[in-house]
Amino acid sequence: MLNIVLFGPPGAGKGTQSENLITKYNLVHLSTGDIFRSNIKGETELGKKAKAFMDKGELVPDSVTISMLESEVEKYPNAKGFIFDGFPRTSAQAQALDQFLTSKNTSITCMLALEVEETELIARLLNRAKTSGRADDADVNIVRNRITVYNRETAPVAEFYKKQDKYRGIYGIGSVEEISNRLFDAINAVVLN
Ligand code: ADP
Numbered sequence: 001m002l003n004i005v006l007f008g009p010p011g012a013g014k015g016t017q018s019e020n021l022i023t024k025y026n027l028v029h030l031s032t033g034d035i036f037r038s039n040i041k042g043e044t045e046l047g048k049k050a051k052a053f054m055d056k057g058e059l060v061p062d063s064v065t066i067s068m069l070e071s072e073v074e075k076y077p078n079a080k081g082f083i084f085d086g087f088p089r090t091s092a093q094a095q096a097l098d099q100f101l102t103s104k105n106t107s108i109t110c111m112l113a114l115e116v117e118e119t120e121l122i123a124r125l126l127n128r129a130k131t132s133g134r135a136d137d138a139d140v141n142i143v144r145n146r147i148t149v150y151n152r153e154t155a156p157v158a159e160f161y162k163k164q165d166k167y168r169g170i171y172g173i174g175s176v177e178e179i180s181n182r183l184f185d186a187i188n189a190v191v192l193n
Pocket of ligand 1: 010065090
């Protein structure tokens with residue numbers, strides 16, 4: 001299997017790049033943010049639990065997020081691989097994912113981390129608010145909080161994959177196509193190795 005953690009701060013371009021990666025490598029795209037948003041829209045129990053956290057730019061608790069992610073993976077028993085987009089976002093989630101994939105006789109192939117500086121992120125998110133309809137994009141204080149939470153809780157997850165020699169940093173500024181090509185090159189280098 002080809003299991004990729006697509007990593008990076010809010011606004012780094014994970015969703016956009018995921019689309020190109022799933023087409024090229026025939027993978028299943030699991031975006032925890034998208035799954036939460038569709039649950040909020042459908043007014044499910046999970047959506048109700050997640051909404052208060054998301055509205056503030058805080059993380060949804062690990063217990064909720066981990067069990068949701070695992071049940072999503074279970075829906076695709078014949079997948080050739082997954083793009084994990086927005087997960088893992090804490091060290092506990094990274095550990096849980098490793099254990100879960102081991103129990104399925106598979107593992108993470110690599111973490112591809114989109115690197116974009118903070119001023120560019122804030123500009124992109126506020127711009128995205130015009131079309132995304134996402135309240136967490138529209139308010140600069142919430143945007144800043146998401147980046148603060150990222151730096152505090154999520155950035156350390158990179159260390160987890162660095163220790164396993166699975167981390168690959170990708171420069172995240174340029175055209176969508178240029179960045180896709182950087183990602184493809186990184187994947188090909190890992191897979192052919
Ligand atoms: P972005 O990457 O642009 O911040 P996402 O759509 O990935 O947006 O996430 C939106 C929100 O969903 C996050 O701010 C958080 O509240 C929640 N969320 C998404 N993934 C996770 C996760 N793995 N753990 C906890 N909360 C999450």
